[in-house]
Amino acid sequence: MPETTNTAGVSYGPLTAPLPPRVADTEARSVALEWKAGEISDPVARQRIAELIFRADVLRQVACEIQTTPQRRLDLIEDLEQVITHKILDPEANGLQIQRLQTASACGWARQLARSATTSLLRNRYGAKGSRLMLFAPRELSTAGQPHADAVNRKINDMLDTLAAETDNELITADDPDERNHVENVLDKYTNAARYTRGADRIRHQVAAITEGLRLEPATRLDRRADRDHILSIIRNDQRAARRSLEAFVAVVFDGEDPDDVEPVEPLLMCVWDDQTPASARRILELWPDIVTLIVEGANAARSRPSEQLARTFKRTIRRMIPADATWREISEVLGDCYLASECEPYNAFAPLTETQRKAREKASIISRSRTDATLQWASDFPGSPLGATGERIWARLTRTFDDLLEDSQTPATDADAA
Structure with missing residues (x-):
């Protein structure tokens, strides 16, 4: 037959x-x-x-x-x-x-x-809100440095489908209608949020959907750009490095094992788990290694470059702390450039730039990052220390300011803004 x-x-x-x-x-x-x-x-x-x-x-x-x-x-x-x-x-x-x-x-x-x-x-x-496949598109995961983007995309969708639909998952009580609704709401929330994003911000939405949907603590973002770049290089070249670091963290911090008895890992990579609770850390260990990698990457990858309009607003906000001082005006301009270069990509993903323009932006970003420590000292020495008396406090204040401006800005960047 x-x-x-x-x-x-x-x-x-x-x-x-x-x-x-x-x-x-x-x-x-x-x-x-x-x-x-x-x-x-x-x-x-x-x-x-x-x-x-x-x-x-x-x-x-x-x-x-x-x-x-x-x-x-x-x-x-x-x-x-x-x-x-x-x-x-x-x-x-x-x-x-x-x-x-x-x-x-x-x-x-x-x-x-x-x-x-x-x-x-x-x-x-057919839905007007779009689909979770748009949120977890293989091409977007490729920009995150994932060598097996299609496999990662498939596994993420498997995981989220399981949370929303099946009863065999031990991470949450999936047969609870409230939990199913929670996962679906999270997916819709970040699918809509990701609609107008590319690059690093898309990755952040992906990771937020995973951690919020699973009720996990996010990975910690390291303070220094050099440290973040270092751990990103490690996890992009070794898909199991992030998972091994979490295993070591759980063994030493939560299980009380002797560090000498644990497989050696990069100390900086263990720092990304500092904000974990025992329950959250153990749940993350139940995920696939490449999704653990994505969680670390989402927290530590460079943020998307804001539009030029938002960048100007950011530096203007700093300058207005002492509006009539010429020296502070210069500090605010340089400090704003240093912050954006250290925390963000060299150029906006929406910007229609030529290869020459992109290389120029990358070079300018490197130069600004090299001036960060000296500029922080300059700002902390300014009379009254309007942003804080130490580099760490200044950076934290800049981050709060930047995040507030991003939250207030609901309109996606246009090509004209981004250029």
Whole structure:
């Protein structure tokens, strides 16, 4: 008999002879027992279970429960096939647990997951608010220095889908409607916020969605740009470095182990976990290593360059602390440049710059960063120390000022502003 292949690439029996769900469940249980006995491999077992679920026509039944147009129903079936296939065939997808099928219904599992995913899938295709796939787009993760952007994108979406839809996740009580609503609200919030962002700010929204959705403490942003660049270089070249640093932090700080008994890690990298609670740190360790890397990167990557209008407002705000003093005016101008160079990218991602202009901005940024320590000393020595008596206090004050201006500015940068 000829086989049928669904849109996800899984071959199964002819549509003219579907299996009743009860029969599919019985056969899936037999497959699970064979797998447990070591008679078949994990990939073979998953493939056979997928074939049984699709022959039971569960996804079409779920799609028919939705009041929508025939074309949208067909689109939904196609999307559900992709989701279910991935959850079954990929053992890292936090999806099907074969051992559970010895006592649980395979079709029931697929039906529950399909019903839970339906709303978000329809929104992703047709919703006015956009989709979480826009928030976690592979090309954006590539700008974060991730060498396997597609895999990271897939894993993040698996994780968030699990939080919103499934009941097998131990990080939160996913069968609690309040928790599901919390995750969906977080996704909508940061998807909308990311709509007008690129580069570093997009990464920050991605990380905020992960940490807020999972109720995790964010990683700590190191004070010095040189330190941040150093740890970013480490984690971008070693995808497990961030996770190892957290393992060492938990062992020494929370479990009281002797530092000499713990695998050596870069001390600066351990500092990014200073604000963690025991519960949050242990939850982060349950995530994939590349998502742990993204959490560290989101906290320590350079921020997006603001529009020229906002940059001018930032320096003008500093200058107005002592408006009539010529020396303070000069300090505020240089200090503003130093801060923006140290904390932000050299140019705005929206700016239509030539390669020559980009290189000039990068060079100017390096020069401004090299003047930071001397300028902080200059500002702290100014009579009355309007920003603070130490470099650390001045920097903290500048950060608060900058963040307040960003929060007040709701309009995305235009090309004219960014240039």
